[in-house]
Amino acid sequence: MKKVGVAILGLGTVGGGTYRIITEHREFYQKTQDIDLDVECVLELNKDRIAALGVPAEKVAANIAEVVSNPNVDIVVEMIGGIGVARTFVQAALNAGKSVVTSNKELIAKYSYELEHIARRKNCGLYYEASCVGGVPIIRTLLDGLQANCILSMMGIVNGTTNYILDKMTNEGASYEEVLKQAQALGYAELDPTSDVEGFDSTYKLSILSSMAFHTKIPYTKIYREGITTISQEDIAYGKELGYVIKLLAIGKNTPSGIEVRVHPTYVRDNHPLASVNDAFNAVYITGDAVDDVMLYGRGAGDLPTGSAVVSDVIFAATHSDIKYSTFKNTANADKQTKFVTNFSSAYYLRMTVNDKVGTLGKIATIFARQNVSIGEMIQKDCDENGNVTLIFITHETKEQSIKTAVSKIASLENVCKVDSLLRVVS
Amino acid sequence: MKKVGVAILGLGTVGGGTYRIITEHREFYQKTQDIDLDVECVLELNKDRIAALGVPAEKVAANIAEVVSNPNVDIVVEMIGGIGVARTFVQAALNAGKSVVTSNKELIAKYSYELEHIARRKNCGLYYEASCVGGVPIIRTLLDGLQANCILSMMGIVNGTTNYILDKMTNEGASYEEVLKQAQALGYAELDPTSDVEGFDSTYKLSILSSMAFHTKIPYTKIYREGITTISQEDIAYGKELGYVIKLLAIGKNTPSGIEVRVHPTYVRDNHPLASVNDAFNAVYITGDAVDDVMLYGRGAGDLPTGSAVVSDVIFAATHSDIKYSTFKNTANADKQTKFVTNFSSAYYLRMTVNDKVGTLGKIATIFARQNVSIGEMIQKDCDENGNVTLIFITHETKEQSIKTAVSKIASLENVCKVDSLLRVVS
Numbered sequence: 001m002k003k004v005g006v007a008i009l010g011l012g013t014v015g016g017g018t019y020r021i022i023t024e025h026r027e028f029y030q031k032t033q034d035i036d037l038d039v040e041c042v043l044e045l046n047k048d049r050i051a052a053l054g055v056p057a058e059k060v061a062a063n064i065a066e067v068v069s070n071p072n073v074d075i076v077v078e079m080i081g082g083i084g085v086a087r088t089f090v091q092a093a094l095n096a097g098k099s100v101v102t103s104n105k106e107l108i109a110k111y112s113y114e115l116e117h118i119a120r121r122k123n124c125g126l127y128y129e130a131s132c133v134g135g136v137p138i139i140r141t142l143l144d145g146l147q148a149n150c151i152l153s154m155m156g157i158v159n160g161t162t163n164y165i166l167d168k169m170t171n172e173g174a175s176y177e178e179v180l181k182q183a184q185a186l187g188y189a190e191l192d193p194t195s196d197v198e199g200f201d202s203t204y205k206l207s208i209l210s211s212m213a214f215h216t217k218i219p220y221t222k223i224y225r226e227g228i229t230t231i232s233q234e235d236i237a238y239g240k241e242l243g244y245v246i247k248l249l250a251i252g253k254n255t256p257s258g259i260e261v262r263v264h265p266t267y268v269r270d271n272h273p274l275a276s277v278n279d280a281f282n283a284v285y286i287t288g289d290a291v292d293d294v295m296l297y298g299r300g301a302g303d304l305p306t307g308s309a310v311v312s313d314v315i316f317a318a319t320h321s322d323i324k325y326s327t328f329k330n331t332a333n334a335d336k337q338t339k340f341v342t343n344f345s346s347a348y349y350l351r352m353t354v355n356d357k358v359g360t361l362g363k364i365a366t367i368f369a370r371q372n373v374s375i376g377e378m379i380q381k382d383c384d385e386n387g388n389v390t391l392i393f394i395t396h397e398t399k400e401q402s403i404k405t406a407v408s409k410i411a412s413l414e415n416v417c418k419v420d421s422l423l424r425v426v427s
Numbered sequence: 428m429k430k431v432g433v434a435i436l437g438l439g440t441v442g443g444g445t446y447r448i449i450t451e452h453r454e455f456y457q458k459t460q461d462i463d464l465d466v467e468c469v470l471e472l473n474k475d476r477i478a479a480l481g482v483p484a485e486k487v488a489a490n491i492a493e494v495v496s497n498p499n500v501d502i503v504v505e506m507i508g509g510i511g512v513a514r515t516f517v518q519a520a521l522n523a524g525k526s527v528v529t530s531n532k533e534l535i536a537k538y539s540y541e542l543e544h545i546a547r548r549k550n551c552g553l554y555y556e557a558s559c560v561g562g563v564p565i566i567r568t569l570l571d572g573l574q575a576n577c578i579l580s581m582m583g584i585v586n587g588t589t590n591y592i593l594d595k596m597t598n599e600g601a602s603y604e605e606v607l608k609q610a611q612a613l614g615y616a617e618l619d620p621t622s623d624v625e626g627f628d629s630t631y632k633l634s635i636l637s638s639m640a641f642h643t644k645i646p647y648t649k650i651y652r653e654g655i656t657t658i659s660q661e662d663i664a665y666g667k668e669l670g671y672v673i674k675l676l677a678i679g680k681n682t683p684s685g686i687e688v689r690v691h692p693t694y695v696r697d698n699h700p701l702a703s704v705n706d707a708f709n710a711v712y713i714t715g716d717a718v719d720d721v722m723l724y725g726r727g728a729g730d731l732p733t734g735s736a737v738v739s740d741v742i743f744a745a746t747h748s749d750i751k752y753s754t755f756k757n758t759a760n761a762d763k764q765t766k767f768v769t770n771f772s773s774a775y776y777l778r779m780t781v782n783d784k785v786g787t788l789g790k791i792a793t794i795f796a797r798q799n800v801s802i803g804e805m806i807q808k809d810c811d812e813n814g815n816v817t818l819i820f821i822t823h824e825t826k827e828q829s830i831k832t833a834v835s836k837i838a839s840l841e842n843v844c845k846v847d848s849l850l851r852v853v854s
Contacts, residue, residue, distance in 0.1 A: 017717070021575055021717050025575065025577070028577055031642070032574070032642045033574065129572075135573075135715075135717070135718035135719065135721065136718075136721055137568050137571070137572025137573060137721075140567065140568070140571050140572040141564050141567070141568065141572065144564070144567050144571060144739070144743055145556075145564025145567040145568065145572075145739055146562075146564060146735065146739060147459070147460065147739055147742050147743075148448055148452065148734075148735050148736075148737075148738035148739040148741075148742060149735055149739075150452070150455055215458070215459045271703070273703065273724060276698070276700065276703055288562075288735060289731075290444070290448050290562070290731040290732065290734055290735035290738070291562035291563075291725060291726070291731070291732050291735035291736075292562065292725070292726050292729070292731070292732050293725060293726070294562065294563055294564075294723070294724065294725035294726075295722075295723070295724040295725065296721070296722070296723055296724075297700060297721065297722040297723075297724065298718060298719070298720060298721035298722065299718070299719050299720065299721075302719070304716075304717040304718070304719070305717065305718050305719050307575075307717055308573065308575050308576055308715060308717035308718035309575075309718075310575075311575035311717070312571070312572055312573060312574055312575040312576075314575075315574050315575060316571055316574075320747065
């Protein structure tokens with residue numbers, strides 16, 4: 001039976017989960033995968049973590065040089081995170097001819113080309129299933145399950161923290177600030193939540209997944225991004241009334257005029273499969289030209305769920321000797337040719353506060369008409385104590401530029417107090 | 428660029444879809460997969476099908492011998508169905524050293540061992556992603572995406588016809604007979620619907636998927652089976668009231684006491700992800716010991732969706748030269764050791780009609796208590812014109828034998844007119 005030695009760099013949440021899965025399943029993989037998979041060594045400075053997992057002292061490496069020069073290490077698992085030492089260590093491992101498995105989305109979104117270049121040169125593999133959507137095998141599915149398709153679009157709930165926050169705001173009626181505090185107390189959100197709540201984390205994942213789905217390099221910097229910090233209880237409540245829930249979606253589309261990539265809070269029709277992805281669960285909804293609609297759903301984070309993706313990559317690397325690269329083929333120059341669409345089409349939800357004066361609605365309607373924005377639904381809410389009314393519009397599909405021009409013109413109308421919110425809509 | 432020649436046996440719905448996908452994506456696969464994939468020949472007796480697809484005359488083979496002796500054929504796609512010529516042709520292709528891709532669930536459920544034995548001997552591959560859940564890459568996911576896990580359970584809606592029928596019965600209030608007629612008129616159900624509505628089709632798929640998930644041979648004959656023909660509007664309506672929808676589930680569990688496999692209509696809690704799988708869609712809900720819950724959702728049938736699975740297998744076979752078998756490893760004798768649990772545990776829904784007489788409920792409760800059946804919920808409905816009342820019970824988890832004994836004793840009580848239905852419940 002083939003012996004496969006693994007080195008784990010970093011024993012944090014996912015590193016610890018990975019350690020546990022490999023050690024606890026050794027006999028199981030001998031039986032089911034015909035390999036003897038074992039942790040050869042770990043690299044971790046925090047002694048408490050080493051003790052908590054019961055890692056034998058002789059398996060604790062002193063430094064990265066010791067790891068990459070160890071002939072019994074076949075695969076290096078990078079679980080450090082960030083783009084500092086993680087990048088250096090992954091380079092070192094690949095340069096030593098070791099295949100690498102990582103859960104580091106920022107590293108892959110920013111440096112996959114550089115790292116894959118080394119992997120190709122050294123004839124070893126680079127795998128990162130765990131970088132996107134936790135334990136859900138979305139990358140394997142794109143590479144080996146749906147590869148007969150030209151993928152037309154993907155829409156994903158790929159960040160558990162924001163989905164948890166939106167879910168609690170929706171179901172418990174709490175404000176964004178309250179729920180964020182709860183989430184931080186529970187460890188679901190970082191003390192500095194910017195990367196999650198402003199959508200950066202989702203752009204890294206969308207960059208990786210859309211690059212793979214559309215067979216071209218999609219830099220995360222090309223992705224339009226809006227976070228969830230301005231989502232209000234009003235918009236959640238009106239959504240319920242109109243049959244929508246608000247989700248932070250990462251959307252990629254492969255259109256005849258180019259690639260469209262964006263991350264923003266979205267009204268999702270409540271009978272859409274993505275609408276019932278609750279709590280910290282994640283899901284990706286993919287449309288292919290042959291398969292039509294497919295959805296993958298599961299836990300987007302956590303020690304064992306994400307560890308499942310890591311160890312599945314490890315087993316794949318160990319058992320499939322002829323597959324060296326986990327990403328797309330033949331795309332050396334694709335990034336230079338790729339066209340990006342920024343003036344995309346969508347339906348929109350618009351909420352505004354206006355003075356209840358004769359003629360206001362007519363002026364708004366005229367602006368919409370001039371911008372070719374067609375209204376699908378409109379609601380007017382009762383006058384408040386200041387004589388203001390709330391107007392809500394759901395538009396038919398229209399261009400981003402048209403709606404933004406319309407909004408800026410409407411905002412400057414005399415009797416319009418404020419355009420409170422603008423959200424994109426998916427049916 | 429590697430040339431890959433495909434032979435398609437049978438140009439029915441899925442065979443035709445496969446032909447279209449391969450011919451229409453030739454340039455796309457050259458770019459994205461680095462292979463020149465082409466249909467080398469087809470075997471089909473029906474001239475109309477050949478004409479409809481525009482297959483050139485020189486690509487129409489005269490017989491199977493011509494196909495398997497053609498040195499340009501690398502992969503044979505079997506889309507004939509059934510276990511007659513399909514079996515002989517697959518044997519012939521494998522014996523000639525050609526890898527085979529098939530969508531034939533009955534063939535694989537009944538003869539996978541025999542066929543894999545030939546494939547192993549001849550060092551070629553046998554792939555059957557398309558045999559289960561249409562275009563959803565469930566087999567690839569079990570083999571290469573979740574293989575780090577010991578799979579604990581799977582619950583699937585794996586038959587589109589029955590899901591369509593139950594969906595229409597639920598949403599349009601029509602009877603089973605009415606909806607079946609509609610489904611037959613639309614081509615969603617066969618003229619002889621037995622295989623679908625009695626659950627045989629689901630047992631073939633569960634046999635294939637659970638064998639793979641649990642790394643042992645699970646003959647379809649070991650699967651407990653109940654169809655949907657006796658589902659009534661009453662049970663659907665009471666389900667709605669109690670917060671459940673009825674789905675035909677294929678359930679496999681890997682328990683400490685053995686393997687549990689069953690296909691039956693089930694009350695599924697309406698907030699469960701499987702509850703919102705509507706129309707002819709399919710889904711499989713998998714629980715692994717590391718990944719926790721994962722669900723895959725998509726179209727379970729159709730020319731292009733199922734063709735997507737076929738062609739993805741073809742590309743996998745063409746590009747991954749070291750992977751010869753699509754199924755489990757090291758299970759030569761597994762089937763002899765496998766223990767099956769038939770007295771499984773479940774929660775149950777019980778509906779009965781009783782005479783509205785003092786003491787009846789007490790007698791029923793006594794029978795439940797003696798069989799160790801604990802009641803979670805009970806509803807009594809108003810008296811009808813005959814002085815009969817409907818009693819509905821939802822039990823806590825209990826043993827199949829206990830509930831069946833209880834039902835038979837209750838049915839023989841003096842004031843019990845009838846035990847109308849017994850359904851298993853999933854929360």
